[in-house]
Amino acid sequence: MANASIIPACEPQRLAAVRRYDILDTPPDGAFDRITALAARRFGVPISIISIVDQDRIWFKSHHGVSVEQIGRDPGLCASAILSDDPHILTDASIDPRSLANPLVAGDFGLRFYAGVPLTTEDGHNLGTLCIIDKEARPIDQSQIEDLKDLAAIVMDQIEMQLSARQAVSQAELMAKEIDHRVMNSLQFVSGLLAMQSRSFNDADAIGQLQLAANRVAAVAQVHRHFYAEAANRASCITFLRRLCADLESILDREIQVRGDEGDIPTTLVQPIGLIVNELVTNAAKHGRGLIDVHYEIKANQHTLIVSDEGRDLPKDFDPAAASQSLGMRVVVSLARQLGGVLTSGRRPDGGSCFKVAFQTQQ
Numbered sequence: 001m002a003n004a005s006i007i008p009a010c011e012p013q014r015l016a017a018v019r020r021y022d023i024l025d026t027p028p029d030g031a032f033d034r035i036t037a038l039a040a041r042r043f044g045v046p047i048s049i050i051s052i053v054d055q056d057r058i059w060f061k062s063h064h065g066v067s068v069e070q071i072g073r074d075p076g077l078c079a080s081a082i083l084s085d086d087p088h089i090l091t092d093a094s095i096d097p098r099s100l101a102n103p104l105v106a107g108d109f110g111l112r113f114y115a116g117v118p119l120t121t122e123d124g125h126n127l128g129t130l131c132i133i134d135k136e137a138r139p140i141d142q143s144q145i146e147d148l149k150d151l152a153a154i155v156m157d158q159i160e161m162q163l164s165a166r167q168a169v170s171q172a173e174l175m176a177k178e179i180d181h182r183v184m185n186s187l188q189f190v191s192g193l194l195a196m197q198s199r200s201f202n203d204a205d206a207i208g209q210l211q212l213a214a215n216r217v218a219a220v221a222q223v224h225r226h227f228y229a230e231a232a233n234r235a236s237c238i239t240f241l242r243r244l245c246a247d248l249e250s251i252l253d254r255e256i257q258v259r260g261d262e263g264d265i266p267t268t269l270v271q272p273i274g275l276i277v278n279e280l281v282t283n284a285a286k287h288g289r290g291l292i293d294v295h296y297e298i299k300a301n302q303h304t305l306i307v308s309d310e311g312r313d314l315p316k317d318f319d320p321a322a323a324s325q326s327l328g329m330r331v332v333v334s335l336a337r338q339l340g341g342v343l344t345s346g347r348r349p350d351g352g353s354c355f356k357v358a359f360q361t362q363q
Contacts, residue, residue, distance in 0.1 A: 008083055010125070015055060017125035021163050023052055024059055031158050036064035039132055039151055043144060045113070047133035050155055051078040052119075058128070065133075077102060081116035082126035087145050090114040092137035112137045115145070117152035122160065130155050190217050218251050234264040237273060237303075238296050244274055245281065245294055252285040260296030265303070265361055272335045273305060279328045279335075280307035280355050287311060288353060301360050308354035313347045320345045320355070332357075 008014060018024065036048040047065035051058050058078045059070040073079045077099065081088035093099040093112050104111040116131035130152040194214035238260050245256040265273075277294060284292045288311025295306040320343050321333050332355075336343040341359025348354050 008126075014082075014125045014127075017121050017123070018052060018054065018127055021121075021127065021159055022166070023061060023127075023159060023162075024054060026061070029062070032062035032155065033064070035130070035151055035155055035158075036062045039130065039148070040064050042147060042151075043115075043132050043140075045132045045134045045138075049078075049131050049133070050119075050128070051116075051131065052128040053079050053082050053126075061128075077104070077111075077114050078116055078129045078131060081129045081131065082118050085118055085120060085126070087149065088114070088116045088118075088129070088131075089140060089145070091139055094137070110135045113140075115140055115148060117145075117149050119152055119156050119159070121156070127159070233267060235267050235270055236262060237265045237270065238262055240270055240274065241277060241294055241296060244277060248278070248281050252282065254281075254285045254292055256281060256292045256294060258294045258296075260294075261298040263298040269339060269361065272338050276305065276332050276335045276357055277307065279332045283328055284309040284311065284353070290352070303359055303361055305357045306354065308348050308352055310348075310350075310352045312353070313351060314345055314353045318345055 032050050036050055039048040040046065045065075047063075049060050049064070049066070050062040051060055053073060053076075056073050057070050058073055058076045060066075060068070063069065077088070077090070080098065090096045090099050091113060093102070093105045093114060099105045099111075099114070102111070103109075111133060113134035113136065114131060116129035118126040119128050119130060120126050130148065132148065194210050194217060238258070241260075242258045245258045248254075249256050281292055281294065284307060288309030290310025293306070293308045295308075297304040297306070320329050333343050336357045336359070339357065339359040341357050344356050344358075346354050346356075
């Protein structure tokens with residue numbers, strides 16, 4: 001732990017500010033490295049550091065002229081520099097009472113000159129410092145101190161800008177999730193309205209068409225829900241299909257078997273795959289019989305989605321890409337092209353229809 005003599009009274013609030021900016025242990029950043037390099041050249045010193053004072057360490061966001069990435073807080077010159085809003089200046093640390101006991105001064109490192117300006121947040125907390133260091137004593141005039149303060153202000157502007165950018169991204173993601181949730185609810189509401197409307201007809205064909213439309217809208221809502229549940233850049237396709245088809249089973253009142261290979265795909269492909277399965281499974285529930293089988297195969301970067309049923313065979317001259325096909329089949333053809341693949345159809349050896357979409361993905 002740091003020495004209690006150099007702990008500011010507002011330390012809990014200051015540490016909370018350090019956590020809020022989420023800068024500790026982040027990768028090197030060219031913007032900060034350019035500032036420390038500029039500071040070293042401007043003042044003619046070998047070392048320049050952007051430091052963040054943590055609870056028990058001083059971590060270097062940028063370190064020009066030294067290879068170490070952090071030192072202990074007790075004792076530390078930067079830990080002393082954050083105690084005041086004024087620059088912390090040691091023109092000859094070997095004779096300055098404030099630094100005689102510091103191991104960087106008394107030890108082999110031989111620090112003699114130190115000038116540090118606090119990095120102060122908009123709400124008045126000192127996160128750390130921009131400092132310049134030399135192993136020889138040297139003077140510094142007021143104009144140089146003002147230049148160092150300006151550079152420290154640029155560092156703080158960069159830190160504030162990065163925080164604002166992260167907050168904006170987080171807010172955008174939150175708004176996107178809220179919109180997605182409302183879209184899904186709206187789709188489910190439309191599905192419910194169509195189902196209610198179907199009950200007001202006496203014509204069996206009209207009832208069937210409206211119920212089919214209600215089921216399709218509900219299924220699209222589930223595709224939407226499961227797609228936006230995937231937060232990472234890649235996701236398990238078979239896991240997604242199992243969740244989706246479990247919902248389709250209850251919507252369509254048909255047994256659906258999902259099997260296949262485990263493997264991740266880019267989440268950008270999840271939605272078109274889900275919509276293809278939605279259309280093909282809905283079509284199988286309408287025209288086919290028996291078990292609906294959804295099979296997903298992965299061989300290297302070659303992926304194949306197969307949806308089949310135990311119902312009636314397709315006509316020998318059936319062409320899924322023909323312009324005369326139903327809207328649902330034209331949608332599937334379009335989605336297959338979106339994946340960079342092609343839709344083919346055929347008959348199962350044991351009877352029933354079979355549709356395949358084959359496409360490639362990047363590893």
